[in-house]
Every structure is written in C-alpha cells, then in structure tokens.
Amino acid sequence: MALKQYMKTLSCPPGCNLLLDTSRFDNANSKLVDVLVNLKRIGQVSVPNTDENYAKIRQIIGNTINDPSVNKDLIIAAIMKTDAIRKRRGNSARNRSGLGDVFGGMDTGMDYGMDYEQYSKEKVTNKDFQANFTVDIEKEEKIFGDKSFGETLKDAEKLGAANNDITSIFPTAKTEEKSFEESCPKTDIHCAYVAYMENYANSLLNFKDFTQFDGKWMIARDKIAAALLHLKSSYKGKEVMQPNLDNFKNVCRKFVFLCGTKANRERSELVKSAIFIASEARADKDDLEIHLTDLFGEVKASPTISKDAAVQNRMLGADYADSVRITGSWRSLGIPSRVNGAESAIDYIREDNDVHSMHAAWHQINNQREPRDRKRERFFYFHNHMLLRIATERASNGLPAVQPMSNDVLHMEFSTEYNIRPENDPEGILDDYNSPPKTCRLTRNTQETLRNELRDLVRYKGLGMERFGHHCEQNYHADLHNLLMKDCDVGMLGYFAVSARPPIFYRIHSEINRVWHDFYSNQRYRRQDIYPPYGLTIRGITLHSRCGRVNQAETFWEKLGTHYKLNHQNFIFRIRLYNWRRLREKVIVRIFMGPQNARLENYFEMDRFVHQLDGNRLSEIRRYDKDSSFVFVKDQNDCGWPYHLMLPKGGDKRPIKYRLLVFVNDVHDQRVNVGTHPSLNNPMCGSNRQNMQNAGLELVDDRRDYGFPTNRRWTFNPVPIVNNRDRYFGYMSSIVNIVHTGEETDFCNQAYFR
The missing domain is CATH 1.20.870 (Son of sevenless (SoS) protein; Chain S, domain 1)
Structure with missing residues (x-):
C-alpha cells in the first residue's frame, strides 16, 4: 500500500x-x-x-x-x-x-x-539507450487487456501481428473496424510514438503547397525516415524504444493505419515513403521484406484486357485466361488505352508496372545509394536511360521523336491527354487521380518562371556535375513537374509512382536530357579516352539465343492473368578478345544497343561489369542476360530495369535490325568491382550500402561519366570504329535481328528472319 x-x-x-x-x-x-x-x-x-x-x-x-x-x-x-x-x-x-x-x-x-548482454547481440544497438526495455502492444494486450486471451489474439491477428506476410503488416483502413484512436490508445508507447510523428510530419510541410518533387518534401521524408530507422523522437533525437524488428514493424504498421483512417493522401504518401527508406537501411531488411509495391499500390495500374476482347476470345474458342489469338501489335490484344491514336502503340512499355515501380523506387532511395557523391549525375543518367528506351520503341513503331518542353515551345498549345476511365482502370487503382484536359497552354507567369530557372541554371555549369545536377533537379526539373501539374491539371505529375504514365512526362524529361547534354557541350572524348588498353583488341561481340544462328533474338507477349507484358527468349553475349600482350589486369566492359543507323547518343546501355584478364592471347567473355548489372534483382534492389524489357520489341514476324556495341577500357584502380556481385550492380540506381555490408563488400566505382562514352561528342569521327574499320579498336559492333512472334512459340522459326 x-x-x-x-x-x-x-x-x-x-x-x-x-x-x-x-x-x-x-x-x-x-x-x-x-x-x-x-x-x-x-x-x-x-x-x-x-x-x-x-x-x-x-x-x-x-x-x-x-x-x-x-x-x-x-x-x-x-x-x-x-x-x-x-x-x-x-x-x-x-x-x-x-x-x-x-x-x-x-x-x-x-x-x-532483455538485459544489456542480450541486447548487444541484436543487429541494431544503441549504447546510449538508458531504459533498456521493449514494449510490444500485442504482447501487452494479451497480459493486461480487459479482454480474454482468445479475444485479444483475434484482434491482434486482425491487425496483422500474428502473420508474417507484408499485407498483414500494412493493413488498409478498409479492413479495420475500429478507428485508430480505439485500436491504438496513446497510453501505449508505439501509439504514442506514431501520434507524435504524425504531428511532426504535419509540422514539416503544408501538404497543399508541396509535391513529391519539391526539395522540402524530400527533406521532410528523410527526417521522418531517420526517426523511424532509429525509433528516436525528432525533437531531441532521443531513442524511445529498442530499434529492433518487432518494434519497427509495430510502429510502421500503425503509422500506415493512422494515415489510412484520415483522408490525407499527401501525408500518407510522405509517411509511406519514409517507411520504405527506413526499411531499406535496416540491417535486418531481409527479414522485414518491405517492397515498394506493398506500400504504393498505384504502381500496379497497367490497363488489363477488356471484357469485349475476352468475349471475342471465347467465341473464337479461346479461354479467358489463356488466349491463343495473339498477333504482333499491342493494340491487337484488346487492352484499352488511356491515350488515343498512334501513341497507344507503345503502351507496353510506357504503362508497364515494373517501369513505374523502378521510377518510384529511384526517387525514394537515390539519396541513400552509393556512391553518394554521384547521386545528381545518376539523376540525369537514370532518366536518360528511360528516354532512350522509349525512343527506341517509338522508332520501331513508326512514331516521331519526343519534342523537349524547351523555351521555344512554352508558348504553344500541347497535348496533355491521359484518360482514366472504368474500362482502362477496372480495379479503380487510379481513382485518386484526375483525367487532365486533352490540351494545355501554360500561363505567362509559368513561362517566365521556367525561362528564369533555365537562365539561372546556366550559371551552375562551371561548378561541377553535382552542383549543377542538384540545382537542376531541385529547381528547373521540380518546376516543370509542379507548374505543368497546376496549369494543365495533370495531378499525376506530382507523384513518383504514377508521374511517368502520361506522355507529357517524356516531354519534360527530354528537356532535362537536353540540359544534361548541354552541360557536356564543351567537353569531348579523345581517342585515348575511348580505345581499349594497349595490347588488347576486340575480336567481336555476338548474341546467342535458342535460334541456331548468331545474332538472332525473339520477343513475345507474355500473358499474366488479364495482363500482358513484353518478354524475350533468353540470350547470352559472347565477347572475344585478342590479348597479344598477355595482360593480367582488370578491364571494364560496357555493352550498348540501339537502332542500326542511330547516332551514338541514341544507344542505351545494357550491361556494365569488370572482367579480370587471364593472360591468355585469346579469350572469350560470356555474359548471360540475367547477369546484367542493370536489371532488377530480387532482395538486392527495388530499383532496376525490368528484365522482361531488356530487349526492344522486334518486328512483327519480321526482323528489325539493331546494332550491338562493346567498349573495353582499363580501370583507374584494380579494386574497381562494378557488376561483379548483385550488391554491386545497378549503375542507374546505385548500390545499397546495407546489402554490401551484409555481403562483406565495398563498392569501388569506375570514375568515368555514367554515360561514357556516348554522353559527349568525340574529337574524331566515330563512324570507322562503329563500323569495325579501326584496327586498334577491332570488331566492336555487330548487327542483331530481333523478331516479335506474337504469342510465345515452342521453337525458333527461321522463316521470320528472312
């Protein structure tokens, strides 16, 4: 007493x-x-x-x-x-x-x-933590709650505490019967932390005035992510509970639930973005298994096959889930488009879910990826790669090149069409986004603002790529997104997960790409920059697939339920080298592909990796398609080019000719290890520091430009090299024929390649 x-x-x-x-x-x-x-x-x-x-x-x-x-x-x-x-x-x-x-x-x-000795064995530790305790809301309720043990356990299962799958960790408001306040009283430490972080998030931004492309939004996101990672209070930086996996899951689950019970999409997006960043930085991230698609369902908004097409397939004797009436063109699949006319011909890449998952992930994680001193250069290179892929598909489908949203056209009317309707969004994934008007004309204030931003950007050219890139991304690029979103009512331009769906996105980034190339306008590559190491000559590069002849590849439509996506038959690159000086050093290999007669700047990079020469005069490098350092690798990157889109679409039962290029160069440091391990892959997105630490590795990057050697002009004529007429370079290119078979076939039909 x-x-x-x-x-x-x-x-x-x-x-x-x-x-x-x-x-x-x-x-x-x-x-x-x-x-x-x-x-x-x-x-x-x-x-x-x-x-x-x-x-x-x-x-x-x-x-x-x-x-x-x-x-x-x-x-x-x-x-x-x-x-x-x-x-x-x-x-x-x-x-x-x-x-x-x-x-x-x-x-x-x-x-x-848990005593201090036990706690020190945890993956996440903090010597300054004084309280030394863990409070788990579900465990507390089982012990102290007014309900019986069985009733409390049912509630815990409803909230996802008894399950390990990601959907139970992050429930939606639609599945909850109780309000956040009823389910999560502030007397509980997890709920108190969530309530405080909600107020902290609200204090950081006026959500009506900021989009995800604003620098202040990104700063707010990173502050919240840091607090979540260490489970610290934001105002004093004090740890309030052990930052172990259970506590992190509890806080994140309740944070998402809180956002779902209150109609504030902007705050919800901020919180979920912070959770994604914090989860990627955890040492125990493999046990957590949070992927971007689990948090942002709108990346899964690709149109599906229409009911009319399904009915027609059944009348023709085809099953709804396995149509056999597939031809070569995308529009023949009966998938409703959100754009009209010829532009819908490339919906298979512009509307691909994995492309948008990649784009959203890049904007969330780039600031935390290694090497951090090149993150602004990655901004340009990543979006340049997206543009080159789109440009290649446009060319193969007979569409004109994308025109940049440059000063010369700001005063003109332009198309902003992107129609979201029940027939092309039957699941209502994009219900929160509007359909913009078909055309738009920018206000004079917007035109003047963009012109002033561009003039201001020119002054940063002499301050280096990172300073230049930072100013471009946070100002000119952000204003292009934000001002076009407001003037043209294209709400999707303000959100990472969906901004690349409307075609106007590619006009914005064509302008950013033009600015990037302009940065290098007075910088050119010399012969010694391009040539292989002295004593090494390229004897050839070829592509091999199931077809009996070299340099033949096939693409096809892969059906997944009511979705289709472009895919290809597996292939392998073979690169032959003549090492007449018997070198035993590392070299870095870059493989490019582009339309047969395209300019160098229109080739996209397919792979980049380090190779150790063995001293033999003749050697061959074999590189499988799935080994590419550019493609998405599960459990290593939520960011990477989709594997199924590695090859551009071929001609409809006829070949389209593409050219392969390979560059082999020395490295400034024999420790360079790009592309030698999954954790060291992905030049577009950078490498995850935690994955590298788990693998006991450290990234040593090649210090050449990310776009080397196609991002700058050359001081000499590249045509002889590209056409294999330079004896020092050797045979560094070959022509590849790619055929699109429609549906996937059981064998390679040589008749298609004639």
Missing part, C-alpha cells in the same frame, strides 16, 4: 509516457527504479533487500496494474530496468518467468527483461 501511494506522488499519472512527457517520465522512472533496486524505506515501511522480498513486491505491483490511478507504462519500464540491474548485480529473483507470471499470473512465454 505504501508503494502504491508513493507511485502516485511521482508526478507521472496515467497518460504520462516516455515520448510525450520525456522529462517527467524519466524522473519518475529513475526514482521508482532506485526504490526497487535497493528496496529503500518508504515512509515507516522498510524490508530487507533480498530476492524473495523483491519477488513479492513485483507480484504486489502486478496486482495493481489495472488500477486506473496507476501509470502502467511507468511500472513496466521501472520493473524491466530494475530486473536488468539486479541481474547484473547477481540478485535476480525472476527465474526467467517473464512479466506474464507477475501481472495477472499468465505465462505467455515472453521474456520482457
């Missing part, structure tokens, strides 16, 4: 907790721990400091836990810390029974008293 009265005098009543009342809680906790550790005299009451007496006192405290006048959080924290201290002193009376035996007599098999 004396102890209960003493706790009421500690100035930390129910509702006072570690996050919202840090100083009061810490002060009360320290006083109570001091009493429990030493069993100090309280008033006229004193007891000997023995294990037996301490065990009895713990049991008595447990009997008062449901008293509304007692602070439950304070008692839990004090006992856990006391247990740890007494155990280190060698006088623990717990006998590993857990708090369940003390509070309510229920043995849950849970040990809340």
Whole structure:
C-alpha cells in the first residue's frame, strides 16, 4: 500500500509516457527504479533487500496494474530496468518467468527483461539507450487487456501481428473496424510514438503547397525516415524504444493505419515513403521484406484486357485466361488505352508496372545509394536511360521523336491527354487521380518562371556535375513537374509512382536530357579516352539465343492473368578478345544497343561489369542476360530495369535490325568491382550500402561519366570504329535481328528472319 501511494506522488499519472512527457517520465522512472533496486524505506515501511522480498513486491505491483490511478507504462519500464540491474548485480529473483507470471499470473512465454548482454547481440544497438526495455502492444494486450486471451489474439491477428506476410503488416483502413484512436490508445508507447510523428510530419510541410518533387518534401521524408530507422523522437533525437524488428514493424504498421483512417493522401504518401527508406537501411531488411509495391499500390495500374476482347476470345474458342489469338501489335490484344491514336502503340512499355515501380523506387532511395557523391549525375543518367528506351520503341513503331518542353515551345498549345476511365482502370487503382484536359497552354507567369530557372541554371555549369545536377533537379526539373501539374491539371505529375504514365512526362524529361547534354557541350572524348588498353583488341561481340544462328533474338507477349507484358527468349553475349600482350589486369566492359543507323547518343546501355584478364592471347567473355548489372534483382534492389524489357520489341514476324556495341577500357584502380556481385550492380540506381555490408563488400566505382562514352561528342569521327574499320579498336559492333512472334512459340522459326 505504501508503494502504491508513493507511485502516485511521482508526478507521472496515467497518460504520462516516455515520448510525450520525456522529462517527467524519466524522473519518475529513475526514482521508482532506485526504490526497487535497493528496496529503500518508504515512509515507516522498510524490508530487507533480498530476492524473495523483491519477488513479492513485483507480484504486489502486478496486482495493481489495472488500477486506473496507476501509470502502467511507468511500472513496466521501472520493473524491466530494475530486473536488468539486479541481474547484473547477481540478485535476480525472476527465474526467467517473464512479466506474464507477475501481472495477472499468465505465462505467455515472453521474456520482457532483455538485459544489456542480450541486447548487444541484436543487429541494431544503441549504447546510449538508458531504459533498456521493449514494449510490444500485442504482447501487452494479451497480459493486461480487459479482454480474454482468445479475444485479444483475434484482434491482434486482425491487425496483422500474428502473420508474417507484408499485407498483414500494412493493413488498409478498409479492413479495420475500429478507428485508430480505439485500436491504438496513446497510453501505449508505439501509439504514442506514431501520434507524435504524425504531428511532426504535419509540422514539416503544408501538404497543399508541396509535391513529391519539391526539395522540402524530400527533406521532410528523410527526417521522418531517420526517426523511424532509429525509433528516436525528432525533437531531441532521443531513442524511445529498442530499434529492433518487432518494434519497427509495430510502429510502421500503425503509422500506415493512422494515415489510412484520415483522408490525407499527401501525408500518407510522405509517411509511406519514409517507411520504405527506413526499411531499406535496416540491417535486418531481409527479414522485414518491405517492397515498394506493398506500400504504393498505384504502381500496379497497367490497363488489363477488356471484357469485349475476352468475349471475342471465347467465341473464337479461346479461354479467358489463356488466349491463343495473339498477333504482333499491342493494340491487337484488346487492352484499352488511356491515350488515343498512334501513341497507344507503345503502351507496353510506357504503362508497364515494373517501369513505374523502378521510377518510384529511384526517387525514394537515390539519396541513400552509393556512391553518394554521384547521386545528381545518376539523376540525369537514370532518366536518360528511360528516354532512350522509349525512343527506341517509338522508332520501331513508326512514331516521331519526343519534342523537349524547351523555351521555344512554352508558348504553344500541347497535348496533355491521359484518360482514366472504368474500362482502362477496372480495379479503380487510379481513382485518386484526375483525367487532365486533352490540351494545355501554360500561363505567362509559368513561362517566365521556367525561362528564369533555365537562365539561372546556366550559371551552375562551371561548378561541377553535382552542383549543377542538384540545382537542376531541385529547381528547373521540380518546376516543370509542379507548374505543368497546376496549369494543365495533370495531378499525376506530382507523384513518383504514377508521374511517368502520361506522355507529357517524356516531354519534360527530354528537356532535362537536353540540359544534361548541354552541360557536356564543351567537353569531348579523345581517342585515348575511348580505345581499349594497349595490347588488347576486340575480336567481336555476338548474341546467342535458342535460334541456331548468331545474332538472332525473339520477343513475345507474355500473358499474366488479364495482363500482358513484353518478354524475350533468353540470350547470352559472347565477347572475344585478342590479348597479344598477355595482360593480367582488370578491364571494364560496357555493352550498348540501339537502332542500326542511330547516332551514338541514341544507344542505351545494357550491361556494365569488370572482367579480370587471364593472360591468355585469346579469350572469350560470356555474359548471360540475367547477369546484367542493370536489371532488377530480387532482395538486392527495388530499383532496376525490368528484365522482361531488356530487349526492344522486334518486328512483327519480321526482323528489325539493331546494332550491338562493346567498349573495353582499363580501370583507374584494380579494386574497381562494378557488376561483379548483385550488391554491386545497378549503375542507374546505385548500390545499397546495407546489402554490401551484409555481403562483406565495398563498392569501388569506375570514375568515368555514367554515360561514357556516348554522353559527349568525340574529337574524331566515330563512324570507322562503329563500323569495325579501326584496327586498334577491332570488331566492336555487330548487327542483331530481333523478331516479335506474337504469342510465345515452342521453337525458333527461321522463316521470320528472312
């Protein structure tokens, strides 16, 4: 009784907790721990400091836990810390029974008293953490809740605590019967943390005035991500609970649920973005298994086959899920388009879900990827790669090149068409986005703002790529997105996950690409920059697939339920080298592809990797398509070019000729290791530091431009080299014939290649 009265005098009543009342809680906790550790005299009451007496006192405290006048959080924290201290002193009376035996007599098999030695073995540690306890809301409810154990467990399962799949970790508001306040009281440490972080997020931004392309939005996202990663309070940077996997899952799940119960899409996007970044930085990310598509469902918004086409297929004898009436063109598949006319011919790449997942992931994680001193250069290179891929598909489908949104056309009317209708979005994934008008004309204020931004950008050309790129991305690029979104009512331009779906996106980034090339206008490559190492000559590059002849490849439509996507038959590159000086050093290999007669700047990079020469005069490098350092690799990158789009679409049962180019160059450092391990892949997106640490590796990058050697002009004529007429370079190119077979076939039909 004396102890209960003493706790009421500690100035930390129910509702006072570690996050919202840090100083009061810490002060009360320290006083109570001091009493429990030493069993100090309280008033006229004193007891000997023995294990037996301490065990009895713990049991008595447990009997008062449901008293509304007692602070439950304070008692839990004090006992856990006391247990740890007494155990280190060698006088623990717990006998590993857990708090369940003390509070309510229920043995849950849970040990809340993790000591410092146990904690130091966790993957995430913090020596400055003083409280040394873990509070799990589901575990608490099972022990302290008013409901029975079975009823509480059902509620926990509803919230996803009893499942390991990602959809249960991140429920939506539609699946919850209770409000956030009912399901997650602020007296719980996880809920208190979420409530505080909600207020913190609101304080960082006025969500009506910012989009995801604004620099201030990105800063706010990164601040929230840092707090979530370490489970720290944002205002003092103080850790409020152990940053282990269970606590992280609990906080993230409740954070997403909170955003879902309150109609604020902008705040929800900010929070989910922060969760994605924090999860990628965790050492235990493989156990967490959070992928971008789990958080942002709108990346899965590709149109599906229409009901009319399905009915027609059944009338022709085809099953709805496995049509056999497939021809070569995309439009023949009966998939409704969101654009009219010829532009719909390339929906298979512009509307591909994996392209948008990649684009959204890049904007979320680029700032955290290695090498960090080249992240602005990656901004240009990544979007340049997207543009080159789109340009290649446009050319093969007879569409004109994309015109940049440059100063010369700002005053003109232009198309902004992108129609979202029930027939092309039957699941309502894009319900939150509007269909813009067919055409738009920018206001004079917008035109002047963009012209001023461009003039200002020119002044940064002499300050290096990173300074130039930062100013371009945060100002000119952001304004192109934001101002066109407002003037033309293209709301999708403000969100990473969907901004690349409307065709106007590619006009914006064609302008950014023009600016990037202009940065290099006075910088050119010399012969010694391009040539292979002295003593090494390229003897040829060829592509091999299931077809009996070299340089023949096939693409086809792959059907996944009601979706189609472009895919290709597996292939392998073979690169032959003549090493007449018998070199035994590392070289870096770059493979490009583009239309047969395209200019060098129109070739896209397919692979980049380091190769160790073995000293033999003749050698061959074999590189499989799935080994490419550019493609998406599960559990290593949420960002990477989709494997199924590695080859451009071929001609409809007729070949389209593409040219392969290979460049082999020396490296500035024999430790360079690009493309030698999955964690060291992905020049477009950078490498994940945590994945590299888990693999015991460190990225040593090649210091040439990301776009080398096609991003700058050459001081000499490249035509002889590209046409294999330079004896120092050798045979560095070959012509590849790619055929599109419509549906996938069982064998390679040579008649298509004639």
